[in-house]
Amino acid sequence: MAQLSRSPIAVFPGRFTEADACRLLWRGGFGPQPGQATELAALGLDGAVASLTRPAGPARLIGAPPHNDKGQALDPINVWGDDHCWWLDRMVRSNQQLIERMTLIWHSWFATSEQASNAALMIRQNWMMRSHVLGSFHQLLLDVTKDPAMLLWLDGSSNNKYSPNENYGREMLELFTLGADRGYDQDDVHQNARALTGWTNEWSQESGPTDFHFDPTLHDDGVKTIFGQRGRFTWVDSCRLAVHHSSHPSFFVNKLWGYFVGEPISASDARALERTYVEAGFEIRPIVEAILRHPAFYEGARLVIPPVVFCAGMLRASRQTIVTTDWSWVAQETGQVLFQPPNVSGWNYADWLDTARWAGRLIAVNTALEDRTINTNSVHYPSGETPSQAVANALHYWGEPTLSARTRANLEEFSRRVQRGITATWEVLPYREIRQNALRALIPMTPDWQTA
Amino acid sequence: MTDRPTPDPLLTPNRPSVSNCCDGFSRSQAIRSVLAAGRAPVDREWDPRMPTPAGVRIDRRRLLLGAAGGLLSVYGAGRLGLTDRVLGDGIAQAAANQSSTSPILVSVFLQGGVDSLALLGPAGDPTYVKLRPTLAVPATSGLSLREDPSLYWHPSASSFSQLHNAGQVTLIPGIGYTDPDMSHFTSRHYWEVGVTDAELETGWLGRYLDVVGSPTNPFQGLSMDGQMNPTLATAKNPVAAIDQPDNFSMYINGVWGGAFEWAMDSASSLGDAQRHSHDPAIAQVAQAASEVGIVRRTLKPFVNANGGPAYTSPVTYPTSVASDFPQRLAGLAAMIAAGVPLRCVALTTDSQFDTHSAQVGTFDPGIKLAADSLAAFQADLEARGIADRVLVHVWSEFGRRAQENGSNGTDHGAAGTGLLIGSRVAGGMLGEFPSLGNLDVNGNQVENVDYRGVYCSLLEQWFDQDAAAVIPGARSFPRYQILGTGAVTTSTTATTTTPTLPLGLKRS
Numbered sequence: 001m002a003q004l005s006r007s008p009i010a011v012f013p014g015r016f017t018e019a020d021a022c023r024l025l026w027r028g029g030f031g032p033q034p035g036q037a038t039e040l041a042a043l044g045l046d047g048a049v050a051s052l053t054r055p056a057g058p059a060r061l062i063g064a065p066p067h068n069d070k071g072q073a074l075d076p077i078n079v080w081g082d083d084h085c086w087w088l089d090r091m092v093r094s095n096q097q098l099i100e101r102m103t104l105i106w107h108s109w110f111a112t113s114e115q116a117s118n119a120a121l122m123i124r125q126n127w128m129m130r131s132h133v134l135g136s137f138h139q140l141l142l143d144v145t146k147d148p149a150m151l152l153w154l155d156g157s158s159n160n161k162y163s164p165n166e167n168y169g170r171e172m173l174e175l176f177t178l179g180a181d182r183g184y185d186q187d188d189v190h191q192n193a194r195a196l197t198g199w200t201n202e203w204s205q206e207s208g209p210t211d212f213h214f215d216p217t218l219h220d221d222g223v224k225t226i227f228g229q230r231g232r233f234t235w236v237d238s239c240r241l242a243v244h245h246s247s248h249p250s251f252f253v254n255k256l257w258g259y260f261v262g263e264p265i266s267a268s269d270a271r272a273l274e275r276t277y278v279e280a281g282f283e284i285r286p287i288v289e290a291i292l293r294h295p296a297f298y299e300g301a302r303l304v305i306p307p308v309v310f311c312a313g314m315l316r317a318s319r320q321t322i323v324t325t326d327w328s329w330v331a332q333e334t335g336q337v338l339f340q341p342p343n344v345s346g347w348n349y350a351d352w353l354d355t356a357r358w359a360g361r362l363i364a365v366n367t368a369l370e371d372r373t374i375n376t377n378s379v380h381y382p383s384g385e386t387p388s389q390a391v392a393n394a395l396h397y398w399g400e401p402t403l404s405a406r407t408r409a410n411l412e413e414f415s416r417r418v419q420r421g422i423t424a425t426w427e428v429l430p431y432r433e434i435r436q437n438a439l440r441a442l443i444p445m446t447p448d449w450q451t452a
Numbered sequence: 453m454t455d456r457p458t459p460d461p462l463l464t465p466n467r468p469s470v471s472n473c474c475d476g477f478s479r480s481q482a483i484r485s486v487l488a489a490g491r492a493p494v495d496r497e498w499d500p501r502m503p504t505p506a507g508v509r510i511d512r513r514r515l516l517l518g519a520a521g522g523l524l525s526v527y528g529a530g531r532l533g534l535t536d537r538v539l540g541d542g543i544a545q546a547a548a549n550q551s552s553t554s555p556i557l558v559s560v561f562l563q564g565g566v567d568s569l570a571l572l573g574p575a576g577d578p579t580y581v582k583l584r585p586t587l588a589v590p591a592t593s594g595l596s597l598r599e600d601p602s603l604y605w606h607p608s609a610s611s612f613s614q615l616h617n618a619g620q621v622t623l624i625p626g627i628g629y630t631d632p633d634m635s636h637f638t639s640r641h642y643w644e645v646g647v648t649d650a651e652l653e654t655g656w657l658g659r660y661l662d663v664v665g666s667p668t669n670p671f672q673g674l675s676m677d678g679q680m681n682p683t684l685a686t687a688k689n690p691v692a693a694i695d696q697p698d699n700f701s702m703y704i705n706g707v708w709g710g711a712f713e714w715a716m717d718s719a720s721s722l723g724d725a726q727r728h729s730h731d732p733a734i735a736q737v738a739q740a741a742s743e744v745g746i747v748r749r750t751l752k753p754f755v756n757a758n759g760g761p762a763y764t765s766p767v768t769y770p771t772s773v774a775s776d777f778p779q780r781l782a783g784l785a786a787m788i789a790a791g792v793p794l795r796c797v798a799l800t801t802d803s804q805f806d807t808h809s810a811q812v813g814t815f816d817p818g819i820k821l822a823a824d825s826l827a828a829f830q831a832d833l834e835a836r837g838i839a840d841r842v843l844v845h846v847w848s849e850f851g852r853r854a855q856e857n858g859s860n861g862t863d864h865g866a867a868g869t870g871l872l873i874g875s876r877v878a879g880g881m882l883g884e885f886p887s888l889g890n891l892d893v894n895g896n897q898v899e900n901v902d903y904r905g906v907y908c909s910l911l912e913q914w915f916d917q918d919a920a921a922v923i924p925g926a927r928s929f930p931r932y933q934i935l936g937t938g939a940v941t942t943s944t945t946a947t948t949t950t951p952t953l954p955l956g957l958k959r960s
Contacts, residue, residue, distance in 0.1 A: 155808045155859060163858015167808045170635070170864070180638050180650065186894055189634075262733060302733040335679055345637050351736075354680040354693040355670070355747045358740035359702055366705050373706040407722060414718035421710050437706035438715040445719050445741070447726055451733040 004050050004293075005286040008272040012295045016045040019402060020298050026305060026452045027260055028052045028292055029097025031313030034399035049292045052098035053134060053285060059096040061089070066322030074325070076119055081328025083119040084338045087126065088331075089322045091312035102133035102288070104308070105259050107338070108346035110144045110176060112153045114339045118208060121149040122339040134285035137252060138243045141176065145235055146199060148212040154344065157201045157212065159193060161220035169193030169238075171344050177242040179251045184227060191224040192241075195233035243282055249274035253287065259349065260291050262301035269294070302451035304352045307334035310361060313452070314368040314444055317399040323371065330367050333360030353450075361450070365441050372397075374437055376430035385432050387415035394439035403448045411439060411446075555914050556788060558844045559657060559683050559798040562822060564806030565636065566848040567862050568869035568897070570815055572597070572625060572885070575604045579888045587811055587856045597623075599881045608816045611823035612871065619879035619936070620830060624870035626886035627906065628899030632850060632866035636806065640849035644682040646907050647924045656907055657796040658686035659922045660915065665689040665795065670743045671750065672795045676780045681798035690739065692747050696776065696783040697754035698761040700747060720745025750792060754783070761786075766835035770824045774817075775802035778825035785832040788842065805848060809859035822846075826873055839875040843914055843934075846871040847903070854891050866896035870906065878936045882906075905929035 012020075021040035025032040029052065032040075040048045066074050066089040068082070076086035091100050106129040114122040125147050132140040144150055145168070151157040154168035169192040174180045198219030202211040214235075224233045226241050233241070242248060253273045257265045265273070273287055280286050291297060305313065311327060311334070314320075331337040335357040341347055353361075374381060385393065391411045395401065403411075418435045422428055443449060573589030574580045581588050589606050595613050597603040603625075605613040615621040629648055633639045642648045646656025654662070657673060665672045666689065673691030675681035684691045694700045707715060723741025726734055756762040763786035769778040780799055788794060803818030826844060833839035851868030867886050872878075883901035892898050908919035908926050913934045919926040 155861075158809050158859040160858070165808055165857055165859055165861075166863050174635050174637070180635050181633075186634065302731050304733045304736055333678075343636070351680060353736050353740040354675070355740055355744050356675075356678045356693040356695060356700070358737075358744050359700060359748075362702055362704070366703065369705055376706060406725065410718055410722045410725075414714055417714050417718075418711050421714065423710075427709070431711065434707050434709075434711045438704055438711055441704045441707070442715055442719055446722060447729075447734045447737040447741070450737045451731070 004046055004053070004289050005280075007290040007293055008276045009269045009290050010295055011293045012045055012298045014295075014298070016041055016048065020045075021048060022402070022452065023298060024048055024052070024292065025097070026309070026313065027101075027297070027303065029101055030091045030309050031305075031316050031452065032399065033316045033319065045293060049289060053289050053292070055096040055099065059090075059094045059099060061093040062095055063093050063319075064321045065089075068325045069323075074322075076123060078119075079325075081325050083114070083123060084328040084331055085322050085325050086123070087338050088308065088312055088327055091308065092315045092321055098288075099130060099133050101309075102284075103130045104306075105256075106133065106140065108341060108349075109255070110150065111341035111344050111346035112147075112149045112339075113341055113343075114149070116153040117149045119339065121152070121209070125149040126339075134283075134288060136282050137284055138239065138282040140284075141172075141239045141243060142236065144176070145172070145196070145239055146212070146214070148201065148209065151199050151201065151212055152209060156196065157199045160197050160200065160218035161194075162218075164190070164193045164197060164220070166190060166193040169196050172196075172238070172242060175345050177251060178245055178247040182247040182251065183245060184247075188226055191226045191233075192238055194220045194222070194224050195226065195238040196235045198235065249277050252277060252282075256284075256287060257291055260288075261294070261296050262303045263296060265296075303349075304451055306347065306349065306352060307331065307336035307357070307361065307364070308338060310334070310444070310450065311364050311368070314365065314398075317401070318368065318372070318397065320368070320371075324367065326367050326370075330360070330364050333357070333363050335360060358445075362441070362445060365444050368444070369437070369440055372440070374433040376433045376437075378433060381433050381436070383432065385436075387412055387419055390415045390432070390435050390439055394436060394443055397440050398443050398449075401443065401449060401452065403443075403446060407446045407448050411442060414442065415439065553841060554793075554795070556794050556842050557657070557796050557910065557914060558784070558842060559681075559796070560822075560826065560844055560846045561640075561681070561683070561798070561800045562803070562805055562818075562846065562848040563640075563800055564804045564848070565639075565850045565852055565864055566805045566819070566868060567807060567811065567815060567852040567865075568625065568867070569852065569854060570811065570862075571606050571609055571819060571869050572603055572623075573606075574602045574885070574888070576602060577888065583855045583888065585856065586860050587862065597881075599623075600885060603885055606816070606819060608820035609823045611820075611827035615827055615830060615873060616879070620873060620875060620877065622872040622877045622879055622882055622934070624872070624882040624901050624906065626867045626883050626897060626900040627847075627870040627903050628850065628867035629902055629904065630899070632892075632896070632899070634850065634864040634866070634894070634896075636849055636864070641682070643847060643849055643903060644685075646904060646922070649924070653685065654687050655681075655683040655685040656922060657798065658684050658691065660911060660917060661689050661691065661796060662686050663921050664915075664917065668746075669793055670746055671793050674794055674797045676784060676797060676799045681800065683798045684796060690743050692743055694747065694751065696761070696780055697751045697787055698756075698759070698763075698783065700751045701755045701759060702744075702748060716745065716748065753790070754786065763790075765832055767828050767831045769828045769832075770821060772821050775821060777801050777803075777821060778828060781825055781829040782832065785829060785836065785838075788833070788838055789836045807852070807861045808857070808863060809861040811856075811861045830873060830875075834875065842874055843877065843910070844871075844873040845906075845910065846873065851897055853895055854888060854897060855895055866892060866894070867899035868897075870901075870903070872906075872934060876935050878933050882932050901932065902929050905932060906934075909934045 018037045018041045021037040022032055025037060025040065043051060066085060068074060074082040074086050076083040094100050112125060128143050128147060132143065154171055155165045156168040159165040166189055170189045173184050173189065173192065178184060198214050198216060200215045200218055201209050204210045221232055223230055226233060227245055231237065250270060253270050254265060273290060277287055336347060415435060418431055422431050569584065570587055570589060575589055575591035589604050591604050592607050595605040595607065595610060612621060616623060638650060641650060644655050645652040661673045670690040670692035673684040673686065675684055675693040676695060678693065678695035680693050704712060704715060719741050723738040726738035727742045729735040729738060754762050765782045769782045784797060801822050803821060804814060805818060807815050833842050847870050848868050850865055852862035852865040856862050886897040886900060890898060904923055908923050908929050909932045911917045911919040911922055
């Protein structure tokens with residue numbers, strides 16, 4: 001097992017239990033498959049974290065390949081919604097869960113929407129981000145800055161010396177590297193936009209936006225003053241100046257921490273991580289490894305799992321893969337469509353639920369149960385099942401998730417209520433099947449599961 | 453170190469991914485007609501610069517819910533009726549206490565920063581034409597402003613012009629705040645919370661609901677965006693989010709009749725028990741689950757047996773494949789007419805107004821849909837005889853740079869345009885059109901009406917609420933005349949289908 005980097009902050013001192021492993025799998029991946037938390041717990045904290053942050057070899061997708069409702073292979077570049085399902089499938093099947101989870105984080109961090117480009121360019125961006133997930137943030141920023149989907153999304157390829165366009169230059173500072181109003185002003189934005197001029201692209205009949213390149217004749221090579229420094233800055237300088245700005249390390253550490261831990265980082269931990277980040281040359285992995293071992297990760301408040309993690313998690317827990325592209329529009333109902341973040345600041349991780357999106361999650365549960373619905377004319381379903389056994393059977397279906405006593409009691413009460421409530425003769429025969437279908441739907445909707 | 457990912461065989465491009473920006477418009481029309489027929493397009497054959505129709509997945513969802521509703525009605529029939537169900541006490545109580553004149557404020561957010569110099573422009577002003585070589589509003593006959601005939605409405609905003617001429621729009625051509633922030637997120641946040649404070653986590657209407665609202669009626673603050681609208685974010689009282697009343701129907705595969713109702717009750721009661729959990733994540737889920745129970749029972753009358761709307765509108769709303777904004781307004785009018793106890797409602801347009809490039813392609817259809825939909829909503833309320841209860845506040849996070857950029861678009865600006873719409877508004881103009889000869893250091897228009905002053909005035913004149921309890925520093929902001937003094941006209945009620953609210957909920 002590869003060695004972890006030394007953590008500059010506190011490390012969780014307790015015994016690494018199955019419950020801890022579960023949390024690690026939900027936050028560093030897309031939830032456990034049945035039995036996976038037990039296996040991970042046996043590795044101990046360092047072993048478990050290293051298995052996520054330092055996976056060996058290329059990722060493998062385990063299990064049946066995804067297909068659409070007609071049994072055809074997905075066509076993510078050409079068919080509506082297949083792009084969402086294509087990535088969702090990687091989340092479900094990849095044996096390198098943290099790599100996919102970090103890719104999702106960068107997708108939200110550098111939120112780009114295909115509404116400005118197309119699926120081919122979005123997926124190209126997705127591979128680019130996946131190749132940098134735990135590497136250098138500086139390199140990631142450079143590649144994002146010249147990424148075709150981003151150049152279209154924030155008008156980078158419309159920004160030239162004749163007609164500067166501030167869109168990318170502003171969001172790069174505000175949302176990607178420094179934070180709003182943290183050590184720059186409108187003049188810095190303007191000068192940064194000048195430094196970023198020169199990227200352009202062609203448009204072709206066959207393939208739409210194409211041939212993204214830097215054209216020196218479109219670049220404003222005059223002297224700019226950015227953050228008080230003067231020079232004939234280019235886009236490379238722009239990225240360098242942003243990551244070396246004194247506001248950047250704190251922005252980076254706070255934002256990354258927020259994706260993993262439910263409470264704010266302490267000032268001293270933040271300082272320590274910022275120092276490590278700068279000393280490591282803006283490497284992401286040491287910071288992630290420290291966060292995944294911090295006591296607050298395991299002992300702190302719960303987090304609502306994001307919708308796409310919720311969907312992937314149900315499929316993992318019930319050992320299913322993608323057999324319908326309904327997942328793409330279900331995503332809309334739950335409030336998280338991959339490649340279509342709501343705006344350039346990405347998804348709001350503090351606000352995943354309200355009445356409408358709760359109803360959307362119930363649609364997702366139905367989709368996950370679609371092919372598993374027990375036929376109410378079935379004669380095979382155990383006829384002697386008690387209310388408690390019904391709950392136990394439904395929990396077994398989902399890989400034995402841990403529920404609070406209160407939640408379990410609530411489900412058992414429902415189970416008894418169904419039994420009591422049979423009044424019509426037609427209801428007597430199918431009620432166990434109906435009850436089991438309902439219990440299976442209710443479990444992922446519990447607060448316990450949704451904040452797993 | 454991370455291995456480079458192996459290329460995914462699924463991703464081998466086997467045909468051009470996008471095509472043809474030359475005849476993009478006709479292609480986009482073709483795509484939209486496919487969408488209108490309720491089918492998903494099989495490829496992306498349109499101008500890649502054309503924004504993806506925002507409502508693209510909505511129709512499919514409707515089809516599915518429609519089918520599910522049908523299924524439930526077949527199996528559930530009488531058992532799904534509300535006769536034996538008890539509505540949330542808060543809803544019933546709020547509806548019963550609601551007077552037929554209780555005021556409702558509808559906040560409509562035009563997202564992205566509307567270019568107010570494209571909405572309304574001094575067409576003959578040489579400075580304007582110089583600043584806007586391609587994006588100047590033309591001098592269209594019939595679209596000039598009565599208060600200032602040198603100003604013209606954009607032709608796509610003719611519905612606003614008509615409402616304004618009828619005295620049903622108060623135009624605020626220079627609304628904003630000092631030290632304007634040109635970040636979408638910061639400035640939008642300032643507008644949502646009603647104070648220039650980046651840290652505040654409650655919306656200005658949310659705080660109003662915390663002062664006057666009920667701890668048990670989520671309809672008092674209703675987002676019709678399909679998700680929470682931050683303007684309505686409260687600290688304690690519940691609010692709800694739906695998109696259309698008839699879309700809020702639920703099902704569980706293979707579960708029907710009493711068992712379905714009990715299952716939903718079970719989920720809601722788990723929410724009721726934990727909505728005040730000390731763990732914020734548990735509380736967030738529990739609160740949603742708890743409120744779903746109330747919302748679903750209240751909205752049930754708005755869905756017919758086929759899962760479609762159980763209401764009709766007395767006027768025709770615009771339709772757009774890219775947006776269900778007009779249909780959300782139609783549903784809202786039906787809910788107001790049915791006596792759903794609403795106080796504050798918030799909607800966001802699907803159209804994006806962040807027009808950094810190729811502005812006419814998005815601004816023109818976007819503003820037309822907004823204007824035509826809001827005009828239909830006003831006509832609907834009048835036809836139902838409830839127009840006096842409703843005031844619509846239209847806003848955007850900022851205006852845009854006076855000088856257009858080189859991409860046939862405009863960058864972020866400062867002062868923008870706001871509108872107040874309704875039968876009881878004062879009409880005319882609040883403040884004045886900000887002079888193009890007096891731009892700020894960034895080349896943006898300067899505000900002359902403070903948005904917080906408008907909020908304070910709305911609270912005091914529309915809601916009869918002391919603004920100081922809601923808007924920090926309320927006393928320091930100017931007040932404006934929001935409501936008209938003239939007699940109020942009400943038209944006759946047209947024949948429409950309005951759902952009957954169960955259990956004695958009062959219809960207005």
